[in-house]
Amino acid sequence: MPGKAGLSVGSSLALDALLFAALLVVYSYFIQPPGSNALSRYDAVLSLANQHTTAIDAYQANAQDKGLFAGHYYSDKPPGVVLVSLPVYVGLRAVLGAADSWPLDEQYVVYLLNFFVAALPTALLAVLLRHVLRRLGVGPGASLLAAVAYGTGTLALPFATLYFGHQTSAFFGFAAFAALFFGRERARPVLWAFLGGLSAGLAVLTEYPLAIVAALLGLYVLARFPGRRGIAAYVLGGLPAAGALLLYNYVSFGDPLRLSYENVYLQQFAQMHQGFFGLTNSDGTVLLALLFSGKGLLTLSPVLALVPAGLWALWKAGPWRPEARLLAGILVLFPLYNSAYFLPFGGWTPGPRFLTPMLPFAAVAVGVAFGSWTWAWRLGVPLAAYSTMNMFLATATVPLLEADPPWPLVQSWLPALANGEMALNLGTQRFGWLGAASLLPLLLTLALALSIASLARPRFRAPGWLRLASFLPLLLALTLAWPVPLPGTTLAASALSDGQGSVTVASVRELPRGADGARRVAVVVQSNGGAVGNLALQSWVEDAAGRRSDYDLIWPFSVLPGSAARFVITPSAVDEGSRPLWFTVDVVRGNLIQRLAEVRMPFSTAAHRSGFEEVPIGERPSL
Numbered sequence: 001m002p003g004k005a006g007l008s009v010g011s012s013l014a015l016d017a018l019l020f021a022a023l024l025v026v027y028s029y030f031i032q033p034p035g036s037n038a039l040s041r042y043d044a045v046l047s048l049a050n051q052h053t054t055a056i057d058a059y060q061a062n063a064q065d066k067g068l069f070a071g072h073y074y075s076d077k078p079p080g081v082v083l084v085s086l087p088v089y090v091g092l093r094a095v096l097g098a099a100d101s102w103p104l105d106e107q108y109v110v111y112l113l114n115f116f117v118a119a120l121p122t123a124l125l126a127v128l129l130r131h132v133l134r135r136l137g138v139g140p141g142a143s144l145l146a147a148v149a150y151g152t153g154t155l156a157l158p159f160a161t162l163y164f165g166h167q168t169s170a171f172f173g174f175a176a177f178a179a180l181f182f183g184r185e186r187a188r189p190v191l192w193a194f195l196g197g198l199s200a201g202l203a204v205l206t207e208y209p210l211a212i213v214a215a216l217l218g219l220y221v222l223a224r225f226p227g228r229r230g231i232a233a234y235v236l237g238g239l240p241a242a243g244a245l246l247l248y249n250y251v252s253f254g255d256p257l258r259l260s261y262e263n264v265y266l267q268q269f270a271q272m273h274q275g276f277f278g279l280t281n282s283d284g285t286v287l288l289a290l291l292f293s294g295k296g297l298l299t300l301s302p303v304l305a306l307v308p309a310g311l312w313a314l315w316k317a318g319p320w321r322p323e324a325r326l327l328a329g330i331l332v333l334f335p336l337y338n339s340a341y342f343l344p345f346g347g348w349t350p351g352p353r354f355l356t357p358m359l360p361f362a363a364v365a366v367g368v369a370f371g372s373w374t375w376a377w378r379l380g381v382p383l384a385a386y387s388t389m390n391m392f393l394a395t396a397t398v399p400l401l402e403a404d405p406p407w408p409l410v411q412s413w414l415p416a417l418a419n420g421e422m423a424l425n426l427g428t429q430r431f432g433w434l435g436a437a438s439l440l441p442l443l444l445t446l447a448l449a450l451s452i453a454s455l456a457r458p459r460f461r462a463p464g465w466l467r468l469a470s471f472l473p474l475l476l477a478l479t480l481a482w483p484v485p486l487p488g489t490t491l492a493a494s495a496l497s498d499g500q501g502s503v504t505v506a507s508v509r510e511l512p513r514g515a516d517g518a519r520r521v522a523v524v525v526q527s528n529g530g531a532v533g534n535l536a537l538q539s540w541v542e543d544a545a546g547r548r549s550d551y552d553l554i555w556p557f558s559v560l561p562g563s564a565a566r567f568v569i570t571p572s573a574v575d576e577g578s579r580p581l582w583f584t585v586d587v588v589r590g591n592l593i594q595r596l597a598e599v600r601m602p603f604s605t606a607a608h609r610s611g612f613e614e615v616p617i618g619e620r621p622s623l
Helices: 013-029 036-051 080-098 106-135 140-153 156-160 166-183 189-206 208-224 229-253 267-273 284-292 302-316 321-339 353-372 374-396 408-418 426-431 435-453 464-469 472-481
Strands: 066-069 072-075 491-494 503-511 520-527 532-543 552-559 564-569 580-589 595-601 603-605
Touching: 013 106, 013 140, 013 156, 013 426, 013 435, 036 072, 036 080, 036 106, 080 106, 080 166, 080 189, 080 229, 106 140, 106 156, 106 166, 106 353, 140 156, 140 353, 140 374, 156 166, 156 353, 156 374, 166 189, 166 208, 166 353, 189 208, 189 229, 208 229, 208 321, 208 353, 284 321, 302 321, 302 353, 302 374, 321 353, 353 374, 374 408, 426 435, 520 532, 520 552, 520 580, 552 564
Parallel strands: none
Antiparallel strands: 066 072, 491 503, 503 520, 520 564, 532 552, 532 580, 580 595, 595 603
16 A cells, blocks of 8 residues: 655654644643533432432433433433543542542533543544554555544544543544454454453443444454454453443343433433334435535535545455455444434534544545545545534534534534634633634644644654653643633633623632622623623632532623623622632523523633423333
8 A cells, every 4th residue: 555645754652642632632622511411421420429329319400311210310321431430530539629629610520521531532542543544554644644634623523522422432442443453463462352352342331332343343353363262352351341331230220231221211302212222224314414414424524535435445455355344334334323313413413423433443444545545635635624624613612503503614613703602611711812812822732733743754763852842732731721720810701692692701800808808709791792681690609518608699780792791799608717619600691590601710611501391201112
């Protein structure tokens, strides 16, 4: 396979570190408001850590993605993300609690959990993808472009910032393939087959549809590993995850074979009880929509149109035909399964999210196309750039689309960018910069990463200082994301538009104490769109024990277009002698139901929460 197309880029450890760090910067820059899918998993983590139970009764009110069984509420999600998140949550609570920085705001805790269980694995996956392509004979430039195109130009980007299970399962699924692909040539192939089975089992434990990948990888083991020891080791490796699932089901539902999907009870998910957990017959019209509609996979990420060319090149190469068959099987079966599901796009989503776990395998084919033909490289660069623009705009503005616009790029993401309606990010959180200006720290960090990458040359062994410098973007991201506010920064959060304009909590600052020694806080609220009236500002104080003071309420007030309202608040104490740890301010409608914006010192959040009505399913059909 040629592998000569494209730029020649050093393949040193420094380049791997730079690719990993740059992607992690992008993924960790955005602090998305957790939706019901994320909160369902978060509730389960809280229940296990605090209540020592899999039932989420104490926390279930904030999510509609849940099940009801024997009078108790449970997350309706597979337990993989929850089990991986549990030690992360306990560790964060211990470390930050020792530093008097706990509890954190809900959105920020979900963000930190996502950092470890989704963002970090996705960045690692891109590095792993590059190495798989290099082993397939793809040149260094083409393999790097494919890894970047996957990490920034597909749904991997928005879902690396959202606490879903897709990117975690994608990492485990692709890591299973990589273990088998590299391990068959190692000294102990049986051990690598076991590790591949272990990772494949974790992928299924995280998202059940990854059973497609696990099954096809089993056939791959039969084709690539001699004798029966390889497949035996692969199956044995999957047993720990299978045991964990059976144990979770037994502890939760008294039946090891009862999946959480069976407990869904709300009317809007009634079709989950049709066919096989919502899967019926594959629909050709739905399949075309998944690929070519305004939210279709190829519409959002046209660089994936090179997949057939890459599969053909891999097949022609001869030695890689088992890999070509594996990739083709995954890339055919996943869309077919998705088109048979009653909710093919998965609700509020930037695209067909159920196809996300197959994307690293698609990126392998794209990388092979880049490395096989000059025309594919020349066409792939602008396609990758356009794909990245789509996915970056979705991530930076409104990744979870409440409506279902036919063309989200021109109907949602570009207008949101023009109106300054950005997802909360580190530029806003740390520096108070709003709108497109909040992206400047990210762009400057990526420019630094690009400058460091330009120092790498072919046949040039990176010195130690360059390897260290390649981690600078990562260190900058960690400095920004670390849950301690930087001195002198403005904490702010912008809310999504409510139809009349965008309401923003522009800043929350603690003022010098008054003459009576009382604490004082200045809050500035502004409108970035039209006039917004009948607003209320409510605030409260929380101490180290988690106890809250009574609400301090300012109501009503209005904010005119382009203007700001400034309030100086003397927060009520929790009780005499308590030490206030957190100050929280909400901007809500006058009826105190519709929340427009919230900031919690020293951490800020912004979420437009829509209520929902729980309507139980009258007569559930048996499965």
